[in-house]
Amino acid sequence: MxxxxxxxxxxxxxxxxxxxxxxxxxxxxxxxxxxxxxxxxxxxxxxxxxxxxxxxxxxxxxxxxxxxxxxxxxxxxxxxxxxxxxxxxxxxxxxxxxxxxxxxxxxxADAELRYAEVVERLCREFAVDNADALWDHLFECESEPKGMDEYFDLLRGTATAxxxxxxxxxxxxxxxxxxxxxxxxxxxxxxxxxxxxxxxxxxxxxxxxxxxxxxxxxxxxxxxxxSHARLDAFTGYQSGMPSPGYYQQVWENGVRRAADWLVESVAARLRGRQQPVSTADLIAAHTQAGALARLRGHENPARTDVLDGLTSALISEDLTQPPPWTRRGTLHPGAHPALVEMIGALRGDRVGRLHPATPAPPLVNAVQELLRAHDLDREGKIALDLTDARGLERSRILHRLRVLRIPGFERTSGPAEGAPPQLDEQWTLRPVDERVAALIEAAENGATLEEAAGVALERRSRDARLDQLAAILFDAVLCGITTLSGKVKAALGEGITETGDLPALGHVLGAVLGLWRHDRLFGTKRDPLLGSVIDKATARVLWLVEGLHGGPAPADPHRLRAMAATRDAVLHAKAALSLDVADVTGVATRVSNDAQAPPDLRGAALGLAWALGSTPDVRKVRAVDALGDWLAGLFAVAREEVLASPDLVGVLDELVSAMTEDEFLVALPALRLAFGYFPPRERETIATTVLAHRGVEGSARSITRLTADPLVVAEAMAVEKRVDALLVKGGLA
Structure with missing residues (x-):
């Protein structure tokens, strides 16, 4: 045969x-x-x-x-x-x-790019929007479709394998x-x-x-x-067909009944969202769909006939984006509610389930056993004490699941990269249907949870940027994975010696320094490889800073963070550094006196030298240009030293008081950024020092508790000044 x-x-x-x-x-x-x-x-x-x-x-x-x-x-x-x-x-x-x-x-998946030209030609011939509508028009809405072989012969005849x-x-x-x-x-x-x-x-x-x-x-x-959601082309899946929920109805009940189901389903979903859908709207949608089907020569209403009918009946205003079924794509933010519910109905909500006897990779059973043993196979919120051995082990299990992107485990608070240590974590656990599928897919990384998480992190590190490597290292520490750390630290060391990205370098230095300093929590035990990274990063920051020149520019919080991390490295990881304090102070002093350096870096350099024991001459502050940016740098690195120096606060008060209104309004955004480095209680301390400098008695709290946004006040002052100028010009003052 x-x-x-x-x-x-x-x-x-x-x-x-x-x-x-x-x-x-x-x-x-x-x-x-x-x-x-x-x-x-x-x-x-x-x-x-x-x-x-x-x-x-x-x-x-x-x-x-x-x-x-x-x-x-x-x-x-x-x-x-x-x-x-x-x-x-x-x-x-x-x-x-x-x-x-x-x-x-x-x-x-469809191979549409291979025969795009012929599909476009056929779409023009049959007056349809795309390949999906063309397929429905030719085959899907017909009781006995004909010509399918000829269609495929035509596609292959115009394409090259x-x-x-x-x-x-x-x-x-x-x-x-x-x-x-x-x-x-x-x-x-x-x-x-x-x-x-x-x-x-x-x-x-x-x-x-x-x-x-x-x-x-x-x-x-x-x-x-x-799941239907993963199958749907409108969520990004490259399927042979979009709208699995709709085509499930076509398969089970036929095209005509699927059309009725789609109208009713969209109406039910909209009503569930408190969107008004009347009986007249539904009648209009059915009528429009039938009329479009006849006009387009369809034996039964096709998917686009029903969707266009619903759009005509339910949406009266102009759409901000074309409907997805005209272009096969995802919905963009701000889509009309009716469009959202149409796509939701088309997608369907089926989630597959495997028979219990289906073989699974070892990782699935290993994780399920871990979850049971550590009471993590439940729903609700849990709090973990990271200073407790059991709490730390449960945390590591959850972090390994997190880096493998296993759904149902969400951390709501806990230790953060480069931040002061937090000794507890909060997690929300919930059962989800997709968990088994995610575990099976994660099994490509390893047979145990620790191995799989380690391989996943190692894969992430292969093409990671410098700052991403620091985040991967932090994840490895949270997961309790030591096999990965050496590779990532080596890659960090190589990246540090080559980078010219000061903000990324500051991010890395802050993150690694946090691991170095808080070894009791993270178990990093003053790791020598971490110390090497700190040493290289500190030297690289100083080298980049000393060569950075440029005119006045807005203060850059990211490079100021690098300067603050350098200060912390010298103060808290001195044993890891090949530079001594005098070397660092010398660089900081040179940069602070360099008129070609950006103002924020000059301020930060002065702050660095001050934090390391060098006493500045506060009188030189009177000669500073771009005061707000300069102060942002100073405050970012030497906040505590500033608070302890009434003389400097007094000089700053005199400089700000001497500004004209125009000068003050220009400097206000930078000044606001600079003083934003102080928390409310420390701002009150500065206000108390200012009052004492002026010989004024009273509480500083009242003048630091503004009920209006300072920028709004500044804008109001500027408006008032323009009004006064106009009144003077018109002789109405």
Whole structure:
């Protein structure tokens, strides 16, 4: 009998029906399906009795991909119908880890870019917006669609297969030839993407030996629960079809009843959001959809007919963005509520579930056992004392789950990178359907939770920026993973010696210094590699600062943070530094006196020298230009020294008092930034010093508790001044 080819569009109910009808009519010996051949020995796992959608997840050292199945996927229907009629089922495509799939994350994604020109031409010919609407118009809304083979022949005739496609098609053809030989006078049904079908038909001549399945050294394949949300093209998935919730209805009930369901579902969702939807609106939507279907020549209302009818009936104002079904894309913020609910109804809410007997990677059971043993497999809020051994271990488990992006574990407070140590954490735990799928997918990183989290962090570090490396190191410490730290610290050291990014360098120095200083909490025990990072970063900050020149510019809080981190390194990690205090003070003094250095850095350098024991001459402050920016630098690095110096506060009071209104308004934003480094109680201390300097008695609290925003007051002063000037000019003063 030979091969009977059924080219399909992935996740198409029309194609799924065609596959079922073909298998029923042919009663084949073999049904060959586009899918990973390395899973053939375990194909019975697909038929254990899962609740769809599910996906076959495959991973290796460098790549991971999914082969998703829902009830109306042609590949799934091929498998189930083959078993129903007693045919042998074989996946015939290359494994997902093969070189041919290097850039493929979803085996059943559309390959629209390969035949964009012909699709655009057909869309113009049939007056539809895109490939999805074209497919519905030609096949999905027809009771007996015709011309599907011609459609795929046209697509393939205008496209060029790349090297990956050619390798896959050659491999699949070998399976077809072997199955035809083995089947004798019985037919073989071949179900593949329509793009590949014409090529396979042309490759029936050749060897007829069963092909070998390529082997791999590392990696595995497992079934994972999937969801309609993950399948939907409107959420970014590159599926063969969008709107899985709608097409589930098409598969179960037919196109006409799916149209009624969509209208009713959107209305129910809008009413659930307290959006008014009247009976007249629903009648109008049904009427519009029917009229559009007739106008467009559809036997039954297509998806876009119903959506356009709903849009016309429910939205009277102009839309701020085109509806997603006209362009296949995600909704942007600010979308009309009706559009949001239409997309939600189209998507559906099904979440797949695996049969309990489905094999799972070791990580799944390991994590579930850890959660039970540590009382973390529940819902609610928990508080952890990080000074307690059990609390610290539970924290590390939760952080490992966090870095693996396992849903259902949210930290609401706790130690932060570069911040003073916090000795407790707050977490919110909640059960989520996606957790098992996420754990199976995370198993590509390792068999235990600690190993998997370590590998995930190491992968993140490969292409990370300098500041990202510091965050990864901090995550490793929170996870209690020591195997990773050496690699990240080495990468940090290399990045520090090469970077010219002062803000990133300050971020790294502050973060690593926090780990060095608070070793009791983090268990880093004055790590010598951390000390090396601190030494290199401190020297690099000073080198960059001394060479940084430029005119007056707004104070940069990020580079000021680098200067503050340098101060802390000298004060709290002196043993790790190759520089001595005199070296650092010398650099700081030179920068503070450098007229070409930015004002904020000059102020910060003076503050650094002051914090390290060098007493400044406060009289020189009178010669400072860009006072606000200069003060921002000084206060960022030497806040405590300023508070203890009434003489400096007095000089600053005299300088600000001597400003004209114009000068004060210009300087106000920078002054506000500068004094923002002081918390409220310290501002009150400064106010008390100012009152004493002026010989005024009274409480400073009242003048530091403004009820109005200072910028609003400044703007009001500026307006008043302009009004006075106009009155004078008009002789009305």
């Amino acid at each position: 030979g091969a009977v080819f059924v080219g399909v569009r992935h996740h198409s109910p029309a194609c799924a029906r065609l596959v079922a009808a073909t298998i029923s009519a042919q009663q084949p010996a073999y049904v060959l399906v586009e899918g990973p051949a390395d899973f053939n020995e375990r194909i019975d796992e697909l038929l254990l009795g899962h609740e769809l959608p599910i996906a076959l997840f495959s991973y290796s050292d460098e790549h991971a991909s999914w082969s998703p199945f829902c009830d109306y996927s042609p590949e799934w229907v091929a498998i189930t119908e083959a078993r129903r009629c007693g045919a042998e089922v074989r996946f015939i495509d290359l494994p997902a880890w093969h070189e041919a799939f290097r850039d493929v994350s979803n085996r059943y 790349d090297a990956g496609d050619s390798a896959r098609e050659e491999y699949m053809a070998r399976w077809v030839r072997a199955a035809v030989r083995d089947a004798g006078d019985r037919p073989v049904v071949v179900v593949t993407g329509g793009f590949h079908t014409p090529a396979l038909k042309a490759k029936l001549d050749g060897g007829t030996e069963w092909p070998e399945v390529p082997e791999r050294d590392k990696g595995a394949s497992y079934l994972v629960p999937y």
